[in-house]
Amino acid sequence: MIARLHLFLVDAAAAAVIGVLVGYAMIEHQPKSWWLVVPGAALVALPVAVRRIWPVTTLAVTTTATAAVVIGQVLPTQALGAPVGAVCFALYTVAVERAQTWSLAGLAGAVAVISGVSGGEAENVVVVIAALGAVWAIGYTTRLRRSFLDREMSQRAERALADERLRIARELHDVVAHNLSLIAVQAANAAHVRSPEHAYEALTVISETSRSALTEMRGLLGVLRSDADLAPSPGLDRLADLADRASLAGVRVSLDVRGDSAVPEGVGLSAYRIVQEALTNVVKHAAPASCTVLVDVTPSAVRVEVTDDGPGVQELGQGHGLAGMRERVAVYGGTFSAGPGTGGGFRVEAELPHR
Template sequence: MIARLHLYLVDATAALVIWVLVAYAMLEPYDHASPFVAVPLAGLVAVPVAVRRWWPVTALAVTLVATALVVMTQVLPVIALGAPVGAVCFALYTVAVDRDRTWSLAALVATIFVTAGLSGGEVESVLVAVAALGSVWAIGYTTRLRRSMLERETAQAAEQALADERLRIARELHDVVAHNLSLIAVQAGNAAHVRSPEHAYEALQVISETSRAALTEMRGLLGVLRSDADLAPSPGLGGLVDLADRASLAGVRVTLDVRGEAVVPEGIGLSVYRIAQEALTNVVKHAAPAACTVLVEVTTEAVRVEVADDGPGVKELGVGHGLIGMRERVAVYGGTFSAGPGDGGGFRVVAELPVR
């Protein structure tokens, strides 16, 4: 708003200067000229410059007609034609910037025709008009092209950002589905093998709650992918408690320890959440029933997350999407990642993400 007001003030100042110059050019050669005639006619030439951004074509037409009027009625001598031509150049530039090529070229031809005719119509006058007014038009049209390119680049950048965000959300679907289906599968297996109705009921209750939570989160993500709705907030460190509770329902005794009070950027918080989610999913699938410790240390320089369990461990690391996804999340921030058997048995995942 302030920038626009500044431009309007510049236009008003330019119009005032041209008004004074044109009026002076009318009054100077003739001591008997009446200011009551010269000042209004000079205003008719100059005032359109102040409103050229609102009505560019109208401003050019009025300025051009007024210039022709004062010259043809000999109120303004031809030798002083430069002052009103300055107003014409202002208006022509605005037409070249704001109107398409057809309109601006038509305005250029009309302006050259009138200006060259008023100055005598000689070849030299035509060449001077073509050179001066053509340069003004070229500058304005180049400005229009540059603005158009910037608008397209801005629109493309916005579309790319939205596409990237939707791709990120699509990847989040994998984490949501994998985590919750793993919990459901474990509890379904428990329900199929237990003989106690109470234990079967507890397993089915976990399946029911986990299914509803997964469907709710997936509906939100798919809603963003299928529409232009606002993107929902991403889970972060605050969601680790619910994550640990869901894993506990699947038979994994989770101890959560979050240390530090520093503010964590949203992207890093989401990555820490997903790394912990994927690590807990692996514990549920491969080590349950087991005890698991989730340690998150937050400092001003980095966020470190460690997930360790006391299960049977693995003989060799797999190549599933879980570990690959965790490595990718850490690599985005230039952090470090390791996963493998723990010193005292079980399996241990450690990731450190620097806070930039």
């Protein structure tokens, strides 16, 4: 609002200056009555003050007023420069704000009127065409540049929206895959055990895991609501919870976090999700097994290594899990590898630079 008011003040100042110049040009060669000078100068100059609101009307009024004061011999032909300045202001605005058809029609009309009252000499007509044509070209180029910038900003917004959708989809996959894998393992245990006590323990784990999954999904989907209370994203300080949940599913997890866990939020979240997805794969494909999680935080990077002593795999799957981990690492220009360990089992390694 303040910037728009500033523009109107600039236009008002320009209109005042043009009005003074036009008035001076009217009385420079021979004295004229003020009741002719003041209205004539006002009709030519004052519309410039509202050119941003009514550009076409401003161009029509200034052009017509210029022709009227010249034809009425209030302004001499040799003093056309001042009122043509008002016409140029208006024509520029039309070229910027209106479609090409309107702006070209305005250019043609202004050239015809100003050329007619300038005496009709070829030299004067060429000068008028050159001056008004240059003003129109500048205005139309400005319109094209603004259109390009608007289109670029719109494309950036669309890309940002698509990236955010992909991020949310990846987060949902990590949350759902991890927790449902634990639930599936415990449900299978509850279905096969003979002891009611063990079945009760499995059902308790299912209840706690499902409740945790719902809480995390509710927090994640809350970012789509403007009135949501946003909770901090999980980071390195939540890795112990992942280890505990995997242990409930029959995977013995040894967690070793080295260094200062205070890292940038995005890096911490990515490391958390990588560990989560790696543990999910262990639960799904290697349980019961032992698993070692090493997170080494250095001043320049976070290194994650997850190894298990399960049966391993001969071929890597094409699911979203490994691809999601690889994408998270690629965002930070890090390195990622996943495959059978040297002594058996499976191994996931990732390095996330953060400086």
